[in-house]
Amino acid sequence: MNWRTFYALLARDGHVARRNLLPMLLQNLLQPLLLTFVFGRVLTAGGMMKGSFKDVLLPGVMAISMTLSGVQGVAMPLITEFQFTKEIEDRLLAPIANGWLAVEKIVAGMIQALIAGLVVIPAAWLTLGPGVHISFAQPLEFALVCLLVALFASAGGLALGCSVGQTQIGLMFSLVLAPMMMFGCAYYPWSFLSAFPVLQYAVLINPLVYASEGLRGALAPQVPHIDLLIVMGALAIIDLALIVVGLSKFQKKAVS
Amino acid sequence: MGIGIRIENLRKVYDSPPPSAARGGGFSFVAQRSAGPKQKKKKFEVVALDGISMEMRAGEIFGLLGPNGAGKSTTIGILTTRTAPTSGRAFVGEYDVWQQQVKAKRLIGVVPQRPNLDFALTAREILLFHGAYFGQGRKEREEKAQKLLEHFKLTDRADHMVRGFSGGMMQRISIARAMMHDPEVLFLDEPSAGLDPQTRLLLWEIIREYNALGKTIVLTTHYMDEADALCHRLAIVDHGKVIAQGTPEELKASIPGGYLLKLRFDRAPDDLVAALKQLPGVSEARLKEAGAVDLYADRGGALIAAIVSAAQAAGVELRDVHIAEPSLENLFLHHTGRSLRD
Numbered sequence: 001m002n003w004r005t006f007y008a009l010l011a012r013d014g015h016v017a018r019r020n021l022l023p024m025l026l027q028n029l030l031q032p033l034l035l036t037f038v039f040g041r042v043l044t045a046g047g048m049m050k051g052s053f054k055d056v057l058l059p060g061v062m063a064i065s066m067t068l069s070g071v072q073g074v075a076m077p078l079i080t081e082f083q084f085t086k087e088i089e090d091r092l093l094a095p096i097a098n099g100w101l102a103v104e105k106i107v108a109g110m111i112q113a114l115i116a117g118l119v120v121i122p123a124a125w126l127t128l129g130p131g132v133h134i135s136f137a138q139p140l141e142f143a144l145v146c147l148l149v150a151l152f153a154s155a156g157g158l159a160l161g162c163s164v165g166q167t168q169i170g171l172m173f174s175l176v177l178a179p180m181m182m183f184g185c186a187y188y189p190w191s192f193l194s195a196f197p198v199l200q201y202a203v204l205i206n207p208l209v210y211a212s213e214g215l216r217g218a219l220a221p222q223v224p225h226i227d228l229l230i231v232m233g234a235l236a237i238i239d240l241a242l243i244v245v246g247l248s249k250f251q252k253k254a255v256s
Numbered sequence: 257m258g259i260g261i262r263i264e265n266l267r268k269v270y271d272s273p274p275p276s277a278a279r280g281g282g283f284s285f286v287a288q289r290s291a292g293p294k295q296k297k298k299k300f301e302v303v304a305l306d307g308i309s310m311e312m313r314a315g316e317i318f319g320l321l322g323p324n325g326a327g328k329s330t331t332i333g334i335l336t337t338r339t340a341p342t343s344g345r346a347f348v349g350e351y352d353v354w355q356q357q358v359k360a361k362r363l364i365g366v367v368p369q370r371p372n373l374d375f376a377l378t379a380r381e382i383l384l385f386h387g388a389y390f391g392q393g394r395k396e397r398e399e400k401a402q403k404l405l406e407h408f409k410l411t412d413r414a415d416h417m418v419r420g421f422s423g424g425m426m427q428r429i430s431i432a433r434a435m436m437h438d439p440e441v442l443f444l445d446e447p448s449a450g451l452d453p454q455t456r457l458l459l460w461e462i463i464r465e466y467n468a469l470g471k472t473i474v475l476t477t478h479y480m481d482e483a484d485a486l487c488h489r490l491a492i493v494d495h496g497k498v499i500a501q502g503t504p505e506e507l508k509a510s511i512p513g514g515y516l517l518k519l520r521f522d523r524a525p526d527d528l529v530a531a532l533k534q535l536p537g538v539s540e541a542r543l544k545e546a547g548a549v550d551l552y553a554d555r556g557g558a559l560i561a562a563i564v565s566a567a568q569a570a571g572v573e574l575r576d577v578h579i580a581e582p583s584l585e586n587l588f589l590h591h592t593g594r595s596l597r598d
Binding site: 002004005008009011012016019066077084085086087088089090091092093094095096097098255256 | 271333336338339340357358360361362365366368370371372373374375376377381382385386388389390391433483
């Protein structure tokens with residue numbers, strides 16, 4: 001393993017990300033924050049929603065933002081770079097085994113997801129206005145859940161980015177990301193789905209459910225949520241599976 | 257000093273369409289269908305390399321010459337870790353490219369057929385990051401990048417994004433990038449495709465200069481004159497096989513007669529062809545189509561008078577003569593029966 005090369009690859013992604021920082025933040029945070037404003041501020045102020053909805057919403061929005069920025073931060077560049085211009089070849093020719101480039105992409109995506117998550121907390125707090133009750137009383141659990149969520153987002157981005165062609169990006173959004181966000185328990189706790197028993201168990205294949213519930217459990221434990229240990233176990237299994245799938249797809253795609 | 261390359265019995269069968277670089281402009285493979293009785297789907301299978309072996313010596317400029325789809329880019333792809341061989345082995349120096357990839361990658365620089373520049377970066381950043389991938393320190397890579405930018409006359413656009421560069425500029429920055437880590441072997445896949453004649457001469461000079469440092473250079477081309485002018489040794493490939501190998505001089509000398517006289521008569525009876533074969537210095541006379549005869553001989557214009565008398569004796573009229581001097585083009589024609597551009 002060649003750490004200098006690995007670090008240089010990471011530095012390249014960091015450099016490009018910094019150059020695109022503002023558009024990237026807007027792309028990944030604006031939509032969730034607008035939703036936060038409408039549902040968390042306008043509807044609660046008008047009395048259509050209870051004030052406690054704000055506590056439900058904030059961790060959910062954080063989960064969505066982390067997922068979006070991790071998935072997009074890895075998948076979108078990969079899709080372009082593997083197109084006929086083969087921009088990625090320069091890095092595939094770097095003196096490091098091809099698999100490490102995929103690992104580097106995962107690490108870069110995790111960093112992006114974590115930054116997005118940390119930016120969205122104060123932003124959502126401000127957007128929601130007074131009456132948000134979140135606590136950082138469980139820092140270790142919070143950190144662990146954040147890491148697992150970031151890993152799920154970027155490993156998922158790797159798997160998606162290596163399976164989707166440029167022409168299918170729109171499809172990826174409407175078929176994968178949109179249902180994932182709607183059925184990801186980001187805007188409601190999982191226990192509320194008990195009125196729809198089939199759906200309640202069907203959504204458990206959606207990793208975003210664990211992300212939302214886990215962040216809820218860590219930040220707003222007063223809201224009903226799935227037990228943190230179960231969440232972490234499920235996320236760990238999902239992370240592992242996505243890493244295995246992503247790496248093998250990357251290896252196949254890297255060599256013709 | 258210098259690193260040689262060895263290829264042993266390489267085969268490559270693509271089971272999906274090959275990458276665009278290996279496809280070239282006119283992809284000439286015939287897809288073969290597997291002949292199983294129970295086949296559900298027509299299986300896509302293309303034999304790009306059909307057991308190629310060759311050796312490129314340390315410090316030489318080696319040319320792979322052949323038409324589009326001959327297997328040149330696939331050979332380069334296998335040697336540069338970008339295309340996995342179906343069978344056979346490839347060595348760069350002492351390293352088996354597919355067993356010791358990372359070690360092989362350190363030795364090689366690659367200029368692809370189509371620029372694969374990192375569009376998210378400026379020209380200078382492309383060089384700097386490339387140097388960093390190869391472990392160069394900050395000072396070393398900054399100096400090297402500046403030197404290369406000056407050498408390739410790119411300083412005025414050095415800090416612009418490469419997205420807006422012209423084809424020739426992209427080509428130059430691709431070559432500069434490949435040289436950034438001072439590789440022992442430089443691969444150039446169709447380096448002069450699409451370049452104007454002036455830039456092409458500049459490119460040849462750069463290649464010769466780099467070679468003068470003792471570096472091995474492998475290039476593919478379908479221009480005969482380029483191979484002739486630039487390469488120390490050549491392999492002519494067609495349909496995934498090596499047709500001929502040697503120095504340009506050796507290869508040209510291997511054509512029977514060397515000169516090719518393309519003759520057109522109003523008709524060409526057999527006794528005329530036989531008479532042409534008997535002329536002094538003629539080694540081969542081939543009847544091509546009605547009235548067209550290819551004559552391989554050791555002399556050119558000196559034969560015309562004899563040809564005209566032979567034609568008169570047979571009662572036919574000579575309508576057109578084209579004399580081609582010994583060239584690789586003729587060689588290709590001789591071995592494959594078709595021109596490189598066909």
